[in-house]
Amino acid sequence: MDCEIQEVISMIDTEYFHERLDDQINWYSKKSTIAQRKYKLFQCIEIVIAACIPILTALNALTAFNNVPLSIIGGAMGSAIVIIEAICKMNKYHENWIQYRYISEVLKHEKYLYLTKTDPYDDESNSFNLLVQKVERAISSENINWVGINEDRKNKSQ
Secondary structure (H helix, E strand, C coil): CCCCCCCCCCCCHHHHHHHHHHHHHHHHHHHHHHHHHHHHHHHHHHHHHHHHHHHHHHHHHHCCCCCHHHHHHHHHHHHHHHHHHHHHHHHCHHHHHHHHHHHHHHHHHHHHHHHCCCCCCCCCCCHHHHHHHHHHHHHHHHHHHHHHHHHHHHHHHC
16 A cells, blocks of 8 residues: 655745735735825815805805806715715725835735844744745734624614
């Protein structure tokens, strides 16, 4: 009878950096940047629209008769502000921007502590295992937060 030899598969640190850590750092950084851009874009649009409403109101007051089109435009602008704010809240651009940036920076911090053999990674015998545990814990906690946020959304919409 042939003996089956079970091969132990392990990942060395360079593979882990390339396949997991750097990939996650890039993903969180990219998602943070996208969320930041969307948040700032919507906020700028909202500010411009809000700043135009008093001007339209003043123009309407200056005309001899109430100008219906200016009133309609002003009302539509107020509605646009409400819609933009609802979209921002619903998609959580600001929260995602901050959270994704935070996770990206935590992962970078652990990576550079490891690469420089700085405490707690100055013990050669356990440093890679410690890095993996810390990185996976950070990613896992973000995933748990994401599930919790989406469960809250689901429950609120029912």
